[in-house]
Amino acid sequence: MNIPNQITISRILLIPVFMVFLLVDFGWGSFALLGADIPLSHFIAAMIFIVAAATDWLDGYYARRYNMVTNMGKFLDPLADKLLITAAFVGLVGLDMFPAWAAVVILSREFAVTGLRLVASGSGEVIAASIWGKWKTVSQIVAAAALLLHNVIFELASIPFDTVMIYIAVILTLYSGIDYFVKNKHVLTESQ
Template sequence: MNIPNQITISRILLIPIFMIFLLIDFNWGSLGILGAEVPVSHFIAAIIFIVAAGTDWLDGYYARKYNLVTNMGKFLDPLADKLLITAAFVGLVGLDMFPAWAAVVILSREFAVTGLRLVASGSGEVIAASIWGKWKTVSQIVAAAAVLLHNPVFALAGIPFDLIMIYTAVILTVFSGVDYFIKNKHVLTSAE
């Protein structure tokens, strides 16, 4: 297994650690971070989440730079992204920090596109991430991080940056999902 795929797997392995700090109240108090009161456990969860999300860029950069792009990587990378995002949004919904409707829309799109990829793989085709899919992922990561950190910086000015990013993530998620299905409709028509 090459280094980019190992980096991707490290992202998957960070998910349970992230969930422990997100969901267990360790009563370690809170931190004042640029206008936001953040429980220490949420701060640690946010750092783990941001590091895990950062590995998405790192594995892709390394794979392209050293020509180590593999079909396994093309499969594992979006899977790791979906697992991380799913864990974050389900955990945040469980803590009543993220709107359930937004999580359902986002996760429904993720399952639908994963299904499309599975159908395509049955005929030997790999559907790589599009630019809209990448922007969708970035918006979801920023939304989750803003919520995890209780809207730092913007809390000082009273700007609901976390809410703005949730809506941005939902819009980009829906748009990119529609884009995948339009560009790859041949996969579904040839599978009949």
């Protein structure tokens, strides 16, 4: 297994650690940061989430730079993204910090595109991430990070940055899902 794929697997392995800090009340209290009151465990979860999300860029950069792009990486990388985002949004819904309707839209798209990729793989085709899929992932990561940090960056200005990012993430999620299906409709028509 090459280094980019090992980095991707490290992202998957960070997910349970992230979830523990997000969901378990350790009783560590909270602290004020730029006007926002953040539970220490949520701050730690946010840092783990951000590090895990950054490995998405790192593994892709390393794979392209050193010509280590593999079909396994093309499959594992989007899967790791989906697992990380799913864990974050499901955890945030459970904490009543993320709207359930947005989580359903986002997760439905993720399952649909994963299904499309599985059908394509049955005929030996690999559907790599599109530019819209990458922007979708970035918007979801920014939305989740803003929520995990209790909107700390814009709390002083009273700008609901986290709410704006939720809507941007939902819009990009829907658009990128439609884009995948339009560009790869042959996968479904040829599989009948």
